[in-house]
Amino acid sequence: MNSFKIKDLEVKLPIIQGGMGIGVSLSGLASTVANEGGIGVIAAVGIGMKEPDYKKHVEAANKIALKKEIIKARSKTNGAIGVNILLALTDYDSLVNVAIEEGVDIVFVGAGLPLQMPANLEKYNTKFAPKISSPRAAKIIFNHWAEKYNRVPDAVVVEGSMCGGHVGFKKVDLINRSARPLIDIAAEVVREIDHFQQKFGIAIPVIAGGGIYTGSDMYKIMQVGVTAVKMGTRFVTTHESDVSIDFKQNYINCKEEDIVIIDSPLGLPGRVIRNAFVDEILAGKQRPVNCQWRCIKSCDFRNVPFCIAEALLNSTKGDFENGFSFAGSNAYRAKEIISVHETFEQIKQEYYQEKLFSESKAI
């Protein structure tokens, strides 16, 4: 397992912890992952929801909370810290600004194609990585940046259909398990990005995530030219993840068949752990939404059946009557809550075992 670079940012291990809102990955998890040598990522979505007066001053609360979490993370580590921001958020620009001005190492952007380069990106040394689910989406973003800015994003995350949270694939393909495998998409993205590496004479790491749970998964996907992996679900059941113990226990108690797909008000399918609330949604029931602020640009808050932000916040606090957990397809595999350090040790061991096995097969 080698170190890798995103421009001048040197990262000891090719493991990136996926940003997990609302309040699953904050400074606690991110700084611990960074201390282990990976990139620790703070999720910006809904980050201000625990601030006083949140509902009256949402944008300000989110900015304050994000700044606090970045400062807290920095006080605990000298390792690499990133922030994950959804393009779909109403205050996307303001959150990107805070992250860049606070000097985070990298901003990861999900839920949309970030065609616009953040205004102050060039002024600071923050790296920028969009998250996509197809080679076509990568090509659109990279071509647009190349033409408009004569530069391209510093890395790209390709996320497969088994990921936790919002999923960039058609619901029918998720339910029928007919989406293209991540390894095939990743190999194509690597080829697509190589064109831009040649054109700009730089290395652009391709990072793969979504269903990468073990070091063995990691080793296999890296054989198609992926530089690093991004793992979300695996880090939820660590002592250091920033959610309630009930949320972690919900992962440990769930079975494979409990992990289902719902329609999220964000306009994408979402993967969640089934409970009575989820069954209500699946049955088409409505929960009244009292929205003072539309946190997602596209949310038709007067007509959506439930508020995704409230539901996720409630679950992170352990209230599963009024909420549910986002989870990756592999969430049922966690058997106990362990430390981030133990998780890294297990991943390394699994990786080297797979490497030995693959090399012995090749002889």
Ligand SMILES: Cc1cc2nc3c(=O)[nH]c(=O)nc-3n(C[C@H](O)[C@H](O)[C@H](O)COP(=O)(O)O)c2cc1C
């Ligand atoms: C509980 C949970 C919350 C998540 N929240 C976000 C988020 O706020 N923004 C985002 O871009 N991705 C989010 N994700 C996706 C992760 O960042 C990561 O890309 C994904 O979990 C990788 O797939 P895996 O869970 O199979 O490892 C979330 C995933 C989980 C499990």
